[in-house]
Amino acid sequence: MLKFVLKRILMLIPVILGIVLIVFTIMYLTPGDPARLILGEKAPQEQVDVLRDQMGLNDPFVVQFARYVGNMLRGDFGRSYATNIPVAETIAERFPKTAELALAGMFLSVLIGMPIGILSAVKRYSILDNISMIFAMLATAIPAFWLGMMLIIAFSLNLKWFPSSGFDTFRQMVLPTITLAAVNAAVIIRMTRSSMLEVVRQDYIRTAWAKGADQKRVVLGHALKNSIIPVITVIGINFGSLLGGAVVTETVFGIPGLGTAMVNAIRMKDNPLVLGSVVYIAIVFSLVNLAVDIIYALIDPRLRE
């Protein structure tokens, strides 16, 4: 088991380097001169040249990339062009909100998705199954940011049950969490349902019925246990889209997370902040998937090879 974990951790290193390389390259291709951007249109060319040199912008791409990675390993993501505040500080300040939102969304979607998915599979073609399938279909077609606005109109402006912005108190957390969880819940319902249906056909389920186990035991003890792996995969993979979705949800509800910081940074052409944030979130996502892989191996010894 330890060998498996170590191997997975070692495999993560090239992936993370690859992530940084891709995002760094994309941002490197930005037209325009960052030194000119910082100093403004009117600054004399000599001054811009000096700053370019100081920032190392005249170095070849490979040198700049290596320097970025080296600094990153020491927790230094560079400084914002707009405010000169270290990017790492902004991330440390803003990311917890984004993570809270994503985790709350994940929690709620699992809480809704798994039981409904199981019930749908057990009572296939029942009214409940039909309703949950219709819900799943609608939820995947609704853009999260629009759902968020509709929830604001209904529950915050008209009914005045929940506030329309912020993410500190429980009441503030309700609407953003629902907004973010809806799509994911739909995916989990579908996945749980089809995975359960797949397992229910297996011989050992028939055996369990045959030996006289009651429904609860067959469903929860035998079927669920064996159908949960694909569901966990989806939960892991979707954590990425949840983190992405959090960016949009934050904007709808005015939550001061990393997403809103990133959107502002793009408007200000503040590339280091965008680069740092995207890289940071992508690394977090890779770590989540690493954790998911390890959980698999714990649940299913076959996956340890």
Add this chain to the structure above:
Amino acid sequence: MTVKTEKPLSARPEGEEKKESPFKEFCRRFFRNKQAVIGLVIFVMLVFVAVFADVLVDYDNQVIKQDIVNKRQPPSSEHLMGTDDYGRDILARVIYGTRISLTIGLTTVACAMAAGIVIGAVSGYFGGRLDNVIMRVMDVFMSIPSMLLAIAVVASLGPGIVNIMIAVGLALVPGYSRVVRSAVLSVRNKEFVQAAKAVGDSHFSIILHHIIPNALAPVIVQATLGVGEVIITAAGLSFLGLGIAPPMPEWGAMLSEGREFIRYMPHLVLFPGLSIMITVLALNLLGDGLRDALDPQMK
């Protein structure tokens, strides 16, 4: 969409001996599925609206032109969906937005699909170290959440319709390459490919004439579902103010503009959002229907 699906099926050689052609069988299965037919009908209607948007509304006078006297009107018989803060008719803008959103969705997916087919076919056909390298690169791309990859691209290239398509499309390529690759792997060693090799066909010709047509079905299904995803992501970028800028009536941009007024004029955000929902719903129904009709076991 149905025209495209003809190819892989009619190209499948073993199908020709069967009583019913695979395409007929596919149609029979597809049209028996109520949801799929509903999806197809809505999609065809949307395409009709998109194609004839110019005929249905006057772009300069209804979609773009400001009419301050009639601003912020609630839905009425004259303006079925009301007017926005500049007095522009929401219905006219939603109609024109259909063209923009469908164009973005279909073009992006078509380009990403083309790239995915080339990458996946090359990777799967040649195998070995090349395959390994290509797939590891795709893995890395897939480990960046697609919305964030899109945000990075838009931050770098700036807003605009083409840049949005690049931003959203880039994230789709790895998925398509994988699907194509695994489909290619399953046909690579079939007799007809070996026959083509024996006859002395070039690699290029084998990939183009034998491998791709037989590996197309799963990617078409994924592409259909992908169009909806692209429309939502692109609208999301516009909503964040990073995509298509006003006054262009893209649905996401309309939602972004309307957001300031949701307190007083919910109709500004209601209709563009509903349009996105209906479009994506139709595409998803269609995609699921295609999948079930092409491969009944996959359900």
